[in-house]
Amino acid sequence: MKNIRRPAHHRSRGPGRLAGLLMALLVVLGLSGSTALAAPGGTAQQAASTVRVPARAMDAVAAMQPSWNLGNTLDAIPDETSWGNPKAxxxxxxxxxAQGFRSVRIPVTWSAHQSTTAPYTVDAAYMKxxxxxxxxxxxxxxxxxxNVHHDSWQWIEKISTDHDNVLARFNALWTQISAAFRNEPRTLLFEGVNEPIFADATAAxxxxxxxxxxxxxxxxxxxSGGGNKDRLLVLTTQVGTPSQDLMDDLHTTIRALRDSNLVATVHYYSWYPFSVNIAxxxxYDEAARNDADDAFARMHDTFVAKGIxxxxxxxxxxxxxDHNHPSRIERGEALKYYEHVxxxxxxxxxxxxxxxPGAWAYLNRETLKWTDPALFAWIKSSWTTRSGxxxxxxxxxxxxSRITAQSFTLNLNGTKFRGLWHGDTKLAEGRDYTVFEDRLTLTAPALTRLTGDRGYGVNATLQARFSKGLPWQIDVVTYDTPVLSNATGTAEKFAIPTKYQGDSLxxxxxxxADxxxxxxxxxxxYQEFNKAFSPDYANGAIILTTETLKSLRDxxxxxxTFHFHSGAELKYKVTKSGDSVTGTAVKES
Known part of the structure; x- marks a missing residue:
């Protein structure tokens, strides 16, 4: 990993009441641009005074939409820059x-900065x-x-076997957090624990x-009193899972506490096979869409409909x-997920x-630019409207082979189809494409023109435009069926020579055989993409990982069987004998 510039941070030591008032005024005027993380001599309550938090918890949480996670930073172990991100x-x-987010979740792991024995003191510098x-x-x-983040699996999970010590440490941690933030405005929320798991425990x-x-x-x-008397508190299910039984348990807990300032939290990372490309x-097919439909319907019915x-x-x-590896999820399918969610x-x-998680995933924290602006555009658009x-x-x-017409299904998502464009040129319906109900067909003459000299790869990119939302891009790709070749290697390293010829894995x-x-x-x-195998497009290969090679029977x-996005399927036999591995392409019969 390349060196990461780590900006220094400091706070002015002077009391400076005038400086504090000045900073508060600058915030109100929208002119504050200091890289310091707090107003010199001022208080957070002064600086945040322009936000009026609704009295009802439901309205306050609605005002927090959309939200963003400062991931892999203060939750990194052991320190803020340990996982490749610069300091916030x-x-x-x-x-x-400025990008439209109204709230930020700041995950914090405390374990490396808290004593493991009573009175479980948090390091003052870290709290600061x-x-x-x-x-x-x-x-x-x-x-x-x-919140309290990776502590959940570092020490809180041991509560089933070391109950009294873990609970005492947990309570001591929240006692200190509560004291440190006691007088912060109500725009600050506390979340008890992130994705808690409990080792060696029964379901009950x-x-x-x-x-x-x-x-x-x-x-x-x-x-702890002060602003904590009516601060919004965020309570979670086990592991943050939105299953019905676990949300029912959380609902029971929230109702029993008889507190109108409580918020339920869960996490959602899509249908697992789609989320990691396995099985x-x-x-983003019917199974993945149904998983999301059901999860969000459960959230609404279990909590929102009941005032939580x-x-x-x-x-x-x-x-x-994951910009450090080949994309395991096809780009357009990922965009469908974000649009749907x-x-x-x-x-x-x-x-x-x-x-x-930073490190160039979404927002590059060095340049403060989106790594993939088009991806963020789809995420941002989904906050207010649908896209086809x-x-x-x-x-x-x-x-x-000879070029023939090809068809797509239109997913209108409540929009109306307006047509196809190639750059600034609108394609002609009837000549270049046809539409029948939800079926969009590109004609053979149009594809012949768009593929041009028919070089492998993307020859043209079309835009399907709809009555609202963002245009949908369609790449016209020239390809031939990939070619795999025989190879030898070791149980540590083996790659299949591959001519992709415009296709992708x-x-x-x-x-x-059994x-x-x-x-x-x-x-x-169906093995997991990038974990069991990975395409190496630049070097013309498919890599079998060491984990896969070592798992093979001697x-x-x-x-x-390799499946490609064009629909092509190729078979290949691999045999491990001791430390050597041989691979043979299977010829079509």
Missing amino acids: TRELLKTIR RVKEVVDGALAENLYVVV QKTRLMEELNTSFHKVVRA GGTR PVYVGEYGLLGWP GHLARVAGVTTALWD TTSFDKVYVAKS ATMEATY GTNAGPTSWTP GEPATL
């Missing part, structure tokens, strides 16, 4: 506000740093959510422990984007917080 700056928080970042966000007129024990953590968190914060989940606001503290895709959040009446799409964002035209199946699954994931023949050939 005021300019970063200003950028987030957390407060700096929080105050900087409040000064930018953002709502802020602060987990339910009881989850209730105990939520209620203990609530009791400690409320007892054939290469498309929901904050989806993290959403995104588990394996995307934005719509579902509006229908369900919940607030969503994009999980941004098609069944796929590529049309593959084989170079080795979707997934890989792996089986033995029908059992091969590869590191035993419950499905001396027993495994048949790999």
Whole structure:
């Protein structure tokens, strides 16, 4: 990983009441641009005075939409820059506000900065740093959510076997956080614990422990007084999972606490096979859409419909984007997910917080520019409207055969189809394309013109435009069926020579002759993209990972079936014998 510039941060030591008033005035006028993370000599309450928090929790959480996560920063272990991100700056928080976000979740891992024995003291310098970042966000007129993050799996999970010590440490932690932020404005929310898990516990024990953590968190914060008497408190399900049984448990806990300033939180990372591209989940298909439909409907029916606001503290895709590896999720399919989730959040009446791990995933925290502006445009558009799409964002035209018409399904999503454009030129309906009900067909003459000299790869990009939302891009791609070649390697390193010829890899199946699954994931023949295998387009290869190679049975050939986005399928046999691996392309019969 390249060196990352780490900007220095400081706070003025002078008392400077005048400076504090000046900074508050600058914030009101929108002129504050300091890289410092708190107003010199001022208070967060002064700086955040322009935000009027609605009295009702439901309205306050609605005002927090949309939200963004300062991920892999204060939650990094052991320190803020340990996971590749620079220190958080005021300019970063200003950028987030300017990009349309109304709240920021600041995950915090305390374990490396808290004593493991009574009285479980948090290091004063670390508490000060957390407060700096929080105050900087409040000064930018953002709502802020602060939590206890990776502590959940570092030490809180041991509560089932070390109950008294863990609970005492948890309570001591929240006692100190509550004291440090006691007088902060109500734009600051507390979240008890992130994605709690409980090791070595039965289902019944987990339910009881989850209730105990939520209620203990609530009791400690409320007892601290000051602004914490009516501060919005965010309570979670086990692991942040939005399943019906776990949300029912949380609903029971919230009702029993009889507190109108409580918020339910869950996380949503899509249908697992799609989110990581495993078990054939290469498309945002009916199964993936239904998973999202059901999850957000459950959030609404369990909480929102009963007057309890929901904050989806993290959403995104588990394996995307990852700019350090080949994209495991096809781009257009990922855009469909973000478009759909934005719509579902509006229908369900919940607030969503994009999980941004930094390190060039969404917002580049060095340049303060979006790594993929078009992706962010789709996310931002989904906050207010729907956009139309098609069944796929590529049309593959084989170079080795005659060009024929090709069709798509139009996903109107409540819009009306307005036509196709190539650059500034509108294509002619009837000549270049036809539409029948939800079927869009590109004619053979149009594809012949658009593919030009028919070089492998993207020859042209079309825009399908709709009555509202963003235009949908369709790439016209010339390809031929990829070619795999024989190879030898070791149990540590093996690559299949591959001529992609304009195509791209979707997934890989792996089986033995007896029908059992091969590869590191035993419950499905479709192995996980980038974990079991990965395309190397630049060097013309498909790489089998060390994890896959070591999982193969010695001396027993495994048949790999590679699926490409064009629809092509190629078989390949791999045999491991001791430390050597041989691969043979299977010829079509």
